[in-house]
Amino acid sequence: MKKIDLILLHAPSVYDFRDISIMYGPVSALVPSTSIFEMYPIGFITLSDYLESQGLSVRIINLAVKMVKNPNIDVEKLIADLEPEAFGIDLHWLPHAHGSLEIAKIIKKYHPDIPTIFGGYSATYFEQELIQYPQVDFVLKGDSTEEPLKQLLHAIKQKAKPDSIPNLTWKDKTGAIRSNPIDFVVDDINHISLDCAHVIRSVVRHRDLIGHIPFENWLDYPLTPVLTCRGCTHCCVTCGGSSYSGRKYLNRQKPAYRDPELLAEDINNAQQYLNGPIFTIGDIRQAGDAYADTFLNALKKKKVIHPVVFEFFTPPPRDLFQKIQWAVPHYFVQLSIESGDEAVRKAFGRPFTNAQVDNLITSALNYGCERFDIFFMTGLPKQTPESVAQTESYCEHLFQNFGDNRIHLFIAPLAPFLDPGSLVFENPEKFGYKLFFKTLEEHRQALVQPSWKYTLNYETKWMSREEHVESIHKVALALNKVKAKYNVISEETAREANGKIIEAWQFMKRIDEIVDVRDLGSRTRKLEDVKQEAKRYSAAFASQTREMEWPTKLLCINPLTLLRNLLFGKSGPQVSITDAIVLSFKILLLQSNRFLKQLFAAARS
Numbered sequence: 001m002k003k004i005d006l007i008l009l010h011a012p013s014v015y016d017f018r019d020i021s022i023m024y025g026p027v028s029a030l031v032p033s034t035s036i037f038e039m040y041p042i043g044f045i046t047l048s049d050y051l052e053s054q055g056l057s058v059r060i061i062n063l064a065v066k067m068v069k070n071p072n073i074d075v076e077k078l079i080a081d082l083e084p085e086a087f088g089i090d091l092h093w094l095p096h097a098h099g100s101l102e103i104a105k106i107i108k109k110y111h112p113d114i115p116t117i118f119g120g121y122s123a124t125y126f127e128q129e130l131i132q133y134p135q136v137d138f139v140l141k142g143d144s145t146e147e148p149l150k151q152l153l154h155a156i157k158q159k160a161k162p163d164s165i166p167n168l169t170w171k172d173k174t175g176a177i178r179s180n181p182i183d184f185v186v187d188d189i190n191h192i193s194l195d196c197a198h199v200i201r202s203v204v205r206h207r208d209l210i211g212h213i214p215f216e217n218w219l220d221y222p223l224t225p226v227l228t229c230r231g232c233t234h235c236c237v238t239c240g241g242s243s244y245s246g247r248k249y250l251n252r253q254k255p256a257y258r259d260p261e262l263l264a265e266d267i268n269n270a271q272q273y274l275n276g277p278i279f280t281i282g283d284i285r286q287a288g289d290a291y292a293d294t295f296l297n298a299l300k301k302k303k304v305i306h307p308v309v310f311e312f313f314t315p316p317p318r319d320l321f322q323k324i325q326w327a328v329p330h331y332f333v334q335l336s337i338e339s340g341d342e343a344v345r346k347a348f349g350r351p352f353t354n355a356q357v358d359n360l361i362t363s364a365l366n367y368g369c370e371r372f373d374i375f376f377m378t379g380l381p382k383q384t385p386e387s388v389a390q391t392e393s394y395c396e397h398l399f400q401n402f403g404d405n406r407i408h409l410f411i412a413p414l415a416p417f418l419d420p421g422s423l424v425f426e427n428p429e430k431f432g433y434k435l436f437f438k439t440l441e442e443h444r445q446a447l448v449q450p451s452w453k454y455t456l457n458y459e460t461k462w463m464s465r466e467e468h469v470e471s472i473h474k475v476a477l478a479l480n481k482v483k484a485k486y487n488v489i490s491e492e493t494a495r496e497a498n499g500k501i502i503e504a505w506q507f508m509k510r511i512d513e514i515v516d517v518r519d520l521g522s523r524t525r526k527l528e529d530v531k532q533e534a535k536r537y538s539a540a541f542a543s544q545t546r547e548m549e550w551p552t553k554l555l556c557i558n559p560l561t562l563l564r565n566l567l568f569g570k571s572g573p574q575v576s577i578t579d580a581i582v583l584s585f586k587i588l589l590l591q592s593n594r595f596l597k598q599l600f601a602a603a604r605s
Helices: 043-053 063-069 075-080 094-110 121-125 146-158 196-206 243-249 260-271 289-302 318-327 342-348 354-366 385-389 391-402 440-446 465-485 491-515 520-529 531-537 542-548 559-568 577-604
Strands: 006-010 058-062 086-090 116-119 138-140 168-171 177-179 224-227 278-281 308-312 331-338 371-378 407-413 433-435 458-460
Touching: 006 043, 006 063, 043 058, 043 086, 043 146, 043 196, 058 063, 058 196, 063 075, 075 094, 086 094, 086 146, 094 116, 094 121, 094 440, 116 121, 116 146, 121 138, 121 243, 138 146, 196 260, 196 577, 224 260, 260 278, 260 289, 289 318, 318 354, 331 342, 331 354, 354 371, 354 391, 371 465, 385 391, 385 465, 391 407, 391 465, 407 465, 407 542, 465 491, 491 520, 491 531, 520 531
Parallel strands: 006 058, 006 086, 086 116, 116 138, 224 278, 278 308, 308 331, 331 371, 371 407
Antiparallel strands: 138 168, 168 177, 433 458
16 A cells, blocks of 8 residues: 555644643633644645645544544554654644644654654744754744645655755754745635545545544534635734734735635535535635625525624624625624723724624624624733623623624633734733743643643733633623523523533632642642543533534535535546445444434424
């Protein structure tokens, strides 16, 4: 069998998450993945698709999902049995600082001569420190590494020097660190693809469905992202993907957009296989109103039947929602307003008013928006415990003003880390922050602290770590009560959720007491004794995560549709008949429990 050129591995946030006691808390409350951040970056799909289009073979293995699905899996044996030309590991989000480096260490244990390649925003920022780890051979920098990675893989296969490869940091034969500038920066992202067919072919080829899924419950909830751009026109002060960060660390002087008609085609491709919502990553108005209009016109022609999710960074004009309603039959909206306190919101980098928010919601609901999600954050500039507490009254205002259960409100802490490369990370004192960790190694070690309070890499002059923890628990309790009052969630759900939050909050105080134990051996034993409780209480905010899930059909992935597209797609058969039937049947079985539960629930109602 031909040797695979590249295996892309996604590690859990903390490699030892199955063995050590960590109270994760609400750090992942507003993302689809669990607290170990098992969702791999969208770049895995674009990289693998591009490389395979260039004649290279690529496999994706989501180790984190495999470890969650099968607690007894032997990760070392799995890695030992792999022998590609190279391994690729993402360090896009800093919460993977521990897991990614541990996985690389295991690779070197069994394959000392197979190179490891790191990439992502965090890898780019910490490239000089990252390359010094003995288990790291190459770091590819920037936000568009498809072509540099192709060049690097050819160099590895040909045993050639990588001197001329753009965006690359590496160690030469003498051990000296070499760093090429980030010269490869794309002006658009029309060269990438998010075609589901590519991933499905890889699943069949490698007989590995679980290793390819983006996050743990994706088969029940196949949220599909499409990418509008790389880069951003805005400058939120804690964001590592802001316009400031892009210019300074990624050599991205302006966003690279995807052609709006290609974006519409991405959505159309997704609906050929999946029955879930399709999420447009990035505000479609960033490139201007003409871009948004062209995209919506193209979307209308595709006759999209599944819900499309639009996120906005600033309130759009009223007529945009009229155009969206004309283009798609079902749509949802997401808006992060961060705080109901306008001064806090402005200090964060979102200078729009509460009146503008009200007008935005009114326009969206009047023009057929089926769900409107609003997000709040704690740990922001100028935000005090009193300001956080006022979120309850602001949410009450929203429900009173609109009286519509299509509105869903969520809150989470800015955790566990401030983004490296953000304005606040670079100038903490200027923005009223104090950083506890600055290096990659400090963040790596922080991830294995006993609770998320000690993992936080900052506090502000307005809120200490302790006040931050207290504030998020108090406001979460208050928000659940408001949601129940206005029938967004049931009274029973609110009571159950708040009971779990209170228990988790009390448990964190027990963790504080254990941390104060001076004897290291005694402290270690006490933490081991509460390991199972830590796992249970880490999910205290899970009800909010479930509420975030948008409606889906009984069968999120239709096996018959999948089978038809695999065998009779516009490009002809993509896999053998046997493989197509086996994959479709396996997906049907994996979804059967969810299907039966929803079917019985529908029958009862």
